[in-house]
Amino acid sequence: MLNLAVVLEDSARDTPDATAVVFGDLRLPYSLVNTIANQVANLLAARGVGRGDKVALACPNLPYFPFVYYGILKAGATVVPLNVLLQAREIAYHLDDSDxxxxxxxxxxxxxxxGERGRAGFAEAGRAEHFVVLPATPFATESAYGETLWAALDGMPGEFETVQTSPEDxxxxLYTSGTTGQPKGAELSHQNMVMNAVISDEMFRRQDRNAYLVALPLFHSFGQTVLMNAGFRRRATLVLMPRFEPAGALALMEQEEVTLFAGVPTMYWAMLTAVRTGAAAAPSSLVTAASGGSALPVEVLKDFSATFGVxxxxxxxxxxxxPVASFNQPGRPAKAGSIGTPVWGVEMKLVDPEWNTVGDPDGIGEIAVRGHNIMKGYHNRPEATAEVMRDGWFRTGDMARRDEDGYYFIVDRAKDMIIRGGFNVYPREIEEVLMTHPAVSLAAVVGVPHESHGEEVKAYVIRTPGDTTTEEELVAWSRETMAAYKYPRIVEFRESLPMTATGKILKRELR
Incomplete structure (x- = not known):
């Protein structure tokens, strides 16, 4: 038997008084987080929700998230975390699709x-029976949108015997962003999630005091596994930040003596820019910094290391x-621009469109992954599952190459590749080169339709503050620096770039 709630329960039993969660002035010990999660489990059981049932959760990084998340797991049910930016119609879709x-x-x-969107989505959805409001005012027992958590928990016992789930349950x-078609729900078992939390925890250096800044959204797999589940297993203190803002994040790190930060590349870029422009100072306590979500530009990696000393x-x-499949692991040299080597118990290989292994040492192929971390499949989507899985291998849609030491380097998303006049152009490579130019603070490269070439290479650029380089000058510099079929013929300066709630650049909006 195995239940993911063990990452909280074990810590609450061994270190009940240690601070689990910091949010503003609130400091909540492990024992309290576990007790409220028990009350949530009792509430679900009382409402007839149990093993195998699905329960949706839409909440930013607030103490409510772990209370409800682990409460659902304790009840034997399945958590369906929803992106907090979804509109009512999309919420209804997720509620119905996940049952x-x-x-x-x-x-x-x-x-x-x-709350307004959630209530409207709930009303539109066909099957969901219970709607519980997590009130914005702490401990409020009334809300315009319906029954609040605190009213529902009134009289619920703080003890609960966790439902014995099997490792395969x-x-x-987790709903994937759905860049093509409707979002699909990846079903992850207790074993998938527990193993990934354990491996993530083992990879990072332990301090006498461990404090994590949780600015990555918890509804997303990266924040959920690497920060919340692994952090609770470590008995760390999780400092919650509902909306990432670079200067605020750096101030919070200093104030709470944060030792670990995990984020996506745009967060690192934003923090670097904040320090460079004098809006914030680099924190003194930081020991570990981890990046994922999308490829980290090498220039950002170098600058961050020089500025922050980490x-x-x-x-x-x-x-x-x-979500973790590979990592630049402690005890092995880290390689700039590489996603490292497969984590313990996981295999990776490169395949062609027919699933044949790419044997050529310099060959580029699509990453396929096999191991304890692979989802059971997409919820109620056998055809979609069959498209991406074969013999336990999952194909990722990411193109990469592997060096002689077994380190993988992402070249690009298969679907972001630009085909210009019959040549394959990988946007990431162009972005890396552009970011070596002093005028370029951040770049996103996409293919735009072209009459004769099929696609043309276009770069959207955020300039370094105070820089006066023109778009024409940057195109001319690119022509000197890159092969004729690669360099961007069109450059457009922007103040900002469209991003997802998790901080990934939305290239589909730039096309």
Whole structure:
């Protein structure tokens, strides 16, 4: 028997008084987080929700998230975390697609009217029976959107015997962003999630005091596994930040003596820019920095190391791989620009479109992964599952090469590749070169339709503050620096780039 809630329960039993969660002035010990999770489990059991049922959760990085997440797991049910930026119609789709029986939804704020959208989505959905509001005012027992958590928990016991789930039972259904078609729910078992939390925890250096800044959204696999589940297993203190803002994040790191930060490349770029422009100072306590979510530009990696005195360890994974598949691991040299080597118990290889292994040492292929981290499949989507899985291998959609030491280097997403006049152009390579130019602070390269070449290479660039380089000058420099078929013929300066809630650049909006 195995239940992912063990990462909280073990720590609450051994270190009940240690601080589990910091949010503003609130400091919550492990014992309290576990007790409220027990009350949530009792509430679900009382409402007829149990093993195998699905429960949706839409909540930013607030103490409610772990309370409800582990409460759902303790009840033997499956957590369906939802992106907090979803609109009502999209919420209804996720509730119906996952067969959710209950829905815990944050009341929201004027800037993020989540309660309103959640209630409307719940009303539109066909099957969900229970709607519980997580109120914006602490401990509020009333809300315009329905029954609040605190009203529902009134009188619920703080003890609960966790339902014995099997390692194969589904612990979490994570919806993939759905760049093509409707989002699909990756079903991850208790074993998938526990193993990934353990391996993530083992990879990072232990301190006498461990404090993690949780700015990555917890509804996303990276924040959930690497920060929350692994952090609770380590008995670390999780400092919650509902919305990432670079100067605020750096100030919070200094104030709370944060030892570990995990983020996506745009977060590192933003923090670096904040220090460079004098808006913030680098924190003194940081020991470990991990990056994932998308490829980290080598220039950002170098600059961060020089400015913060901490090397960023880059890893790789997807929702479908729980998420960590490879990492620049301690005890082995880290290679800049590499996603490292497969983590313990996981295999990786490069394949062609027919699943043949790419044997050529310099060959580029699509990453395929096999191991304890691979999802059970997409929820109720056997055809979609069959497309990406074969003999236990999962194909990722990411193109990479492997060096002689077995380190993998992402070349690009298969679907982001630009085909210009019959030549394959990988946007990531162009972005890396552009970012060596002093004028370029951040770059995103996409293919735009072209009459004769099929696609043309276009770069969207955020300039370094105060720089006056023109678009024409940057194109001319690119022509000198890159092969004729690669360099961007079109450059457009932007103040900002469109990003997902998790900080990935949305290239589909730039096309």
């Amino acid at each position: 959710a029986k209950a829905f815990f939804c944050f009341e929201g704020t004027p800037e993020l009217p989540l 589904t612990a979490v259904i 090397d960023i360890l880059e890893g790789y994974g997807l929702s479908e791989t729980s």
